[in-house]
Amino acid sequence: QLQASGGGLVQAGGSLRLSCLASGLPYSRYGMGWFRQAPGKEREFVAALNGNGVGIDYADSVKGRFTVSRVNIKNTMYLQMNSLKPEDTAVYYCAATSETWIPRRVRDWYDHWGQGTLVTVSS
Numbered sequence: 001q002l003q004a005s006g007g008g009l010v011q012a013g014g015s016l017r018l019s020c021l022a023s024g025l026p027y028s029r030y031g032m033g034w035f036r037q038a039p040g041k042e043r044e045f046v047a048a049l050n051g052n053g054v055g056i057d058y059a060d061s062v063k064g065r066f067t068v069s070r071v072n073i074k075n076t077m078y079l080q081m082n083s084l085k086p087e088d089t090a091v092y093y094c095a096a097t098s099e100t101w102i103p104r105r106v107r108d109w110y111d112h113w114g115q116g117t118l119v120t121v122s123s
Contacts, residue, residue: 004094007117010084018079020094028072031097034079036090048103057103084121091116
């Protein structure tokens, strides 16, 4: 089970930190990812990291502004979002994949999904 939290309303240029708490998984063996879905659009990849948090991948649209990390002893993944833009407005989902070593961008790799947390960036 995955539980995402930390969403909210923020002005453009502001920051938010999302969290994803996992339970019932051998957490360090799972790669993790963040995806987002804006109204009327498909769910898209945001960031991913492998089981030990060393292998990391970002979508070009967030590179340099977002930072993904994980603390395995807490079964938690984070997404620090800085310099937020209105186009970052979306429901953000965390996901887990049994692929341990390679960060995955494709949704089909992910076996478990959280419920989503809404991020709204006002202009």
